[in-house]
Amino acid sequence: MASALINVPPRARRGEIVEIKALISHVMETGHRRTQTGARIPRDIIRLFVCAYNGAEVFRAEFHPAIAANPFIAFSTLATESGTLTFTWTGDNGFSATESAAITVT
Amino acid sequence: MDRRAFLRLAGAGLGAAVAVSVRPADATPAAMEAAIRQVVGGAPVTPGRVKLELPPLSENGHAVPLTVSVESPMTEADHVRAIHVFTEINPLPEVATFRLGPRAGRARVSTRIRLANTQTVVAISELSDGSFWSDRANVVVTLAACLEEA
């Protein structure tokens, strides 16, 4: 599976806004580049990133080739209850990756 | 000699595979306007409430940090549904769409984008009442992303 780095604070107070950062290794080949002989290098990107909080989707990002290689995203969510945040990336050529992080909400 | 030709000769000396990009003819502000129409339909887009932060001068067009935020209470009744980002002269106008909602707490997203050359970037926010708001920012790109070999 592709390497990914997730940053979620391990604990938060109920109602607090929690900052989340996610970084995943992926070439994000645009589909515009060509080899020296002129052949087009086919597109190969992550198209979708979804964050779910105890199963409920709380954030979604749809990526196009203009997102830089090794895509980075920072967003926020309200700390509602203790549980698990899951992060899923899907893309071209059947690409799929999942990470999760636990959060304790007091 | 222009940089692409220089690199091709240099690459021949290395014997390594070198990727080179060509900018397609449809990368224009008109393509961006068309892409924006696809999202907003016939609705008006009002400048304001959105803040698009990009460095005015980018170190390298391959990875330009972008932050977009929208003034909104982010309640069930009044929140940001989505933020769409577009560019003027990249080969494709769409960059990303972020879908939020009241659980976001705050409408603020950061990422890194590729910019093919010096150009304008536009962020359009769709609110829960169906209205659209926008901001734009100009970035000078000293080394183009989509046009150079990596």
Place this chain on the structure above:
Amino acid sequence: MRRGLAVAGAVVGLAASALAGEIPMAERRSGYAFMRPETRAMQDDDTANPGMLWVLEGQALWGRKAGAAGRACVDCHGDARASMKGVAARQPAFDPAERRPLNLEQRINRCRVDRQQATALAWEGRDLLALTAYVARQSRGLPVDVGADPRARPFLEAGRATFYRRQGQLNLACRQCHDDHWGRQLAGNVIPQAHPTGYPLYRLEWQGLGSLQRRLRSCLVGIRAEPHDYGAPELVDLELYLMWRARGMPLEAPAVRP
């Protein structure tokens, strides 16, 4: 087209000006100092620095058994945070068996071949970069400490000679840009002093992590000189000189550069 003419103009300017000599110790600046704030922010935040993805992979490889000996790095070296602390800051270092300095990548491959009885990892391949990044990360913040060994001295001098020698079709010496004209603009970029304190590093231009040797080879291509093969003694000697020239400066690996 304009950019090509600007390079030619800069080349003419460099040829005409006087050579000023080595950068005084107090004036040495890492490439970090020449970067824009947003690029520095990318390096400073381990949760946003793309180079950390390679460090993460290197951490996994550290524990993975390999080769006929079925050994992982951890089996001999234990926790890298302790055993590898300071190691990257001392490379390249003189190796008595080879009777010449070896750099970190060469040391890793020596372990691969001799201790793990596995095949050497490919230069600039994902695994070698990941392991190098992981090991180098353990020295972050520590001062560069190479060149004191008298046995390394002839190789250091050979590296210095390379740094000072005009070469390539543009007939430029490294020192002309990096000792004499650092801080000035060349084709839209600021010329850094060329201290390798951040390697292996994530270069935005590469859209990936790469080694110092990759950067040196690109520089040689840039002055239209034939680049030496990865691992060539000329490149390791030059690495040694560059690290010695940066002695005392803190290691930043994995750095981010434009």
